Amino acid sequence: MRTARLIVAGYGKIGKAFISTLEGKASRLRDLGYDLKVVAVCEKAGSVVDADGIDLKRLLDGKVRWGKAKTLDVIRDVDADIVLELTPGNVNTGEPGLGHIRAALNGGRHVVTSNKSPLVLDYAGLDGLAGKRGVKLKIEATVGGAIPVINTCLNELKCNGIRNIYGILNGTTNYILSKMAEEGVDFQSALAEAQSLGLAEPDPSYDIEGVDTAAKVVILANAVLEGNVKLRDIRVEGIDSVTAEAVELAKEHGFVVKLVGDVAGRRVGPRLVPVDHPLNVSGSLNAILVETDVAGDITLTGAGAGPRETSSALLGDVLEVLDAVRAS
Numbered sequence: 001m002r003t004a005r006l007i008v009a010g011y012g013k014i015g016k017a018f019i020s021t022l023e024g025k026a027s028r029l030r031d032l033g034y035d036l037k038v039v040a041v042c043e044k045a046g047s048v049v050d051a052d053g054i055d056l057k058r059l060l061d062g063k064v065r066w067g068k069a070k071t072l073d074v075i076r077d078v079d080a081d082i083v084l085e086l087t088p089g090n091v092n093t094g095e096p097g098l099g100h101i102r103a104a105l106n107g108g109r110h111v112v113t114s115n116k117s118p119l120v121l122d123y124a125g126l127d128g129l130a131g132k133r134g135v136k137l138k139i140e141a142t143v144g145g146a147i148p149v150i151n152t153c154l155n156e157l158k159c160n161g162i163r164n165i166y167g168i169l170n171g172t173t174n175y176i177l178s179k180m181a182e183e184g185v186d187f188q189s190a191l192a193e194a195q196s197l198g199l200a201e202p203d204p205s206y207d208i209e210g211v212d213t214a215a216k217v218v219i220l221a222n223a224v225l226e227g228n229v230k231l232r233d234i235r236v237e238g239i240d241s242v243t244a245e246a247v248e249l250a251k252e253h254g255f256v257v258k259l260v261g262d263v264a265g266r267r268v269g270p271r272l273v274p275v276d277h278p279l280n281v282s283g284s285l286n287a288i289l290v291e292t293d294v295a296g297d298i299t300l301t302g303a304g305a306g307p308r309e310t311s312s313a314l315l316g317d318v319l320e321v322l323d324a325v326r327a328s
């Protein structure tokens, strides 16, 4: 049995979905030889700690008592192997996730995260710290939700030279642009519909101005193409100036307009994509094309966000950490 004690920092949409997936997959995980115990769950206001393992069903049903311990103290003091860092991101400061990840790595705990901001601000520092402490920093869930793009590049494609990675890395903007192309509506009506469906935040600027896509480009550049790229190095243009007329004209000529993040080109912006191109995916899907020297082009498509879908990437990373520890 490969065993691990987990701390879950951030019990919002992703944190709850991760716990729910863990609970739902308990018997499959046991069959596969993994024994995962959640010893702490932290919210901004306090934490639940149980060294014997929290009863996940009772937690999900809201039947456990929350204490006052702060996340950083729990990460430092509670005996655990892996910290899941699932708090909200702030691309200007990286906090609170940056502090949580540094504390976890410094304490010799592996980290699995869905939080882009700490990586956007200091990927090299965090990766270096993980190496120095002999622990893993796993980040699959930060890019493309359920799509296993980072691990595919670093594991299955590791004998390849990866020339570029580009594609649709944000579901909200893809939903808006798909709606405009398919129904001829203008940007504002498509955005309003995305908001009414909960696909776009009340303040959608981070998505529509291309910042979210640029953050993912920075992560892919540093983690896969081994650059030392900062957010300021990316030329970013959003989709707010894309008009219904431009979308219609593109369609007449056999193209769709997509917000494309181009890692080697260090660029994010609306691009014309041929209708029969693999990147032409509809709705809130993401599609990521990896250009390699041996395997050729590989396109990965799937849910680019969503709590349950993203929990697949998180759980996959947890299991990879355990496999790596066992192999070492």
Ligand SMILES: NC(=O)c1ccc[n+]([C@@H]2O[C@H](COP(=O)([O-])OP(=O)(O)OC[C@H]3O[C@@H](n4cnc5c(N)ncnc54)[C@H](OP(=O)(O)O)[C@@H]3O)[C@@H](O)[C@H]2O)c1
Pocket (backbone or CB within 6 Å): 009, 010, 011, 012, 013, 014, 015, 042, 043, 044, 045, 071, 086, 087, 088, 089, 096, 114, 115, 116, 141, 142, 145, 304, 305, 306, 307, 310
């Ligand atoms: N939702 C998705 O589909 C998705 C997909 C991929 C990646 N992500 C990333 O995953 C992370 C979590 O996303 P989410 O959708 O779950 O966000 P969310 O629903 O806002 O949940 C984040 C939770 O973290 C809590 N939190 C804030 N500060 C904390 C602290 N210091 N210690 C412990 N908990 C703290 C928040 O509490 P309060 O509400 O009290 O502030 C909130 O409950 C974000 O970085 C997001 O960008 C999300």
